[in-house]
Amino acid sequence: MNLLIGILQGLTAGNLLQTDRGRTFWMPPQGSTGASSVDNVFDLIFWISMFFFALIVIVMVVFVFRYRARGRELDSKPGVPKHNFRLELAWTIIPLLIVIGIFYVGLRGFLDMAVPPANAYEVQVTAQRWKWLFTYPNGYVDENLHVPVGRPIQLVMTSEDVIHSFFVPDFRLKMDVVPGRYSKTWFEAKNPGQHQIFCTEYCGTGHSDMLASVVVHEPGGFERWLEDAADFIENLPPAEAGQMLYQQRGCAQCHSVDGRAGIGPTLKGIFGQTHPMQDGSSVTVDEDYIRESILDPQAKVVAGYQPVMPTFQGKLKDKEITVIIAYIKSLTDSGGEQEEG
Numbered sequence: 130m131n132l133l134i135g136i137l138q139g140l141t142a143g144n145l146l147q148t149d150r151g152r153t154f155w156m157p158p159q160g161s162t163g164a165s166s167v168d169n170v171f172d173l174i175f176w177i178s179m180f181f182f183a184l185i186v187i188v189m190v191v192f193v194f195r196y197r198a199r200g201r202e203l204d205s206k207p208g209v210p211k212h213n214f215r216l217e218l219a220w221t222i223i224p225l226l227i228v229i230g231i232f233y234v235g236l237r238g239f240l241d242m243a244v245p246p247a248n249a250y251e252v253q254v255t256a257q258r259w260k261w262l263f264t265y266p267n268g269y270v271d272e273n274l275h276v277p278v279g280r281p282i283q284l285v286m287t288s289e290d291v292i293h294s295f296f297v298p299d300f301r302l303k304m305d306v307v308p309g310r311y312s313k314t315w316f317e318a319k320n321p322g323q324h325q326i327f328c329t330e331y332c333g334t335g336h337s338d339m340l341a342s343v344v345v346h347e348p349g350g351f352e353r354w355l356e357d358a359a360d361f362i363e364n365l366p367p368a369e370a371g372q373m374l375y376q377q378r379g380c381a382q383c384h385s386v387d388g389r390a391g392i393g394p395t396l397k398g399i400f401g402q403t404h405p406m407q408d409g410s411s412v413t414v415d416e417d418y419i420r421e422s423i424l425d426p427q428a429k430v431v432a433g434y435q436p437v438m439p440t441f442q443g444k445l446k447d448k449e450i451t452v453i454i455a456y457i458k459s460l461t462d463s464g465g466e467q468e469e470g
Contacts, residue, residue: 160299160324160345161316166238167301173234177227242302245315249283250276256286256293256306257439259335260379261326269359272377273342274326276318277351283315289439294330297343305330318345335382362448371456374449383438386460393438394431400458405432419454 155175156168252274253264263274276282286295288308296303297316304314318324328339346354362370375381375396383393394404399414407430412418421428423445426438445453 164301245283246281249281254286257289259339261341296329299324367452367455368459371452
């Protein structure tokens with residue numbers, strides 16, 4: 130058994146189809162330190178499968194030609210053995226040992242990927258239809274995941290609606306994100322660059338649009354980016370800052386800014402207008418109504434729409450609500466609207 134494990138470890142010590150830049154024949158470039166362990170297990174299973182496929186096919190072809198005219202004759206002769214105990218024992222024990230070896234190598238890689246280092250930098254991940262939101266320790270929220278190179282990053286993930294699945298192919302990282310509980314995973318990016326994030330659990334009509342990026346910063350660049358990004362409200366005009374929040378916080382998934390109806394009413398030209406509610410009343414869209422709709426969206430629901438908007442109570446600060454209101458006020462019917470990003 131120890132010999133078999135040693136052989137398996139030797140086979141997986143180097144990726145057999147690895148190129149100089151970390152790209153394999155089957156896989157995208159290895160963007161994280163944990164990607165190699167996944168590729169090693171894949172290559173191990175692939176080459177074992179190829180070996181036995183070739184062995185079985187070659188033996189089958191040889192037997193077809195060698196014994197093609199003797200089958201019935203052998204069956205009719207007395208004393209011809211019908212089975213070989215040693216052969217049957219061999220093709221039972223050898224696959225069992227191989228499976229145990231594969232399990233050992235895979236489990237070792239799984240445990241390495243499941244337990245983050247003690248010094249991991251923690252980022253909160255929120256999945257919602259159809260958006261990823263990443264919250265940093267200073268409270269800043271972004272629609273893309275920004276991380277420093279060469280530092281372990283732990284993701285603490287949850288969903289606000291249905292099951293999603295966080296997947297970064299370059300990192301060989303995949304974890305389901307379930308409402309009502311937290312999923313955790315971690316990675317360490319090897320080089321500066323950008324990597325694609327997908328949702329791999331069908332979550333509705335906008336599933337294929339639930340995309341984001343992992344932006345890996347050079348040493349020192351992440352800290353500078355985070356400081357500048359967190360101050361965007363102070364550094365931008367209110368309407369522009371509100372447009373950024375409109376994109377980042379998932380408003381664009383339900384509310385258009387060009388007049389088209391969506392899951393929620395369009396934001397174009399609504400400020401100052403009077404709209405009918407589901408309960409038969411009418412409401413004039415002003416600053417107070419917008420604020421109430423953000424914090425308590427079920428209080429007054431526009432007629433013709435379902436009460437499906439989640440509350441942003443505790444998720445948006447007062448100054449963030451203020452700039453969102455400024456953005457909505459800028460979306461006039463007279464040509465001053467901004468295009469949806």
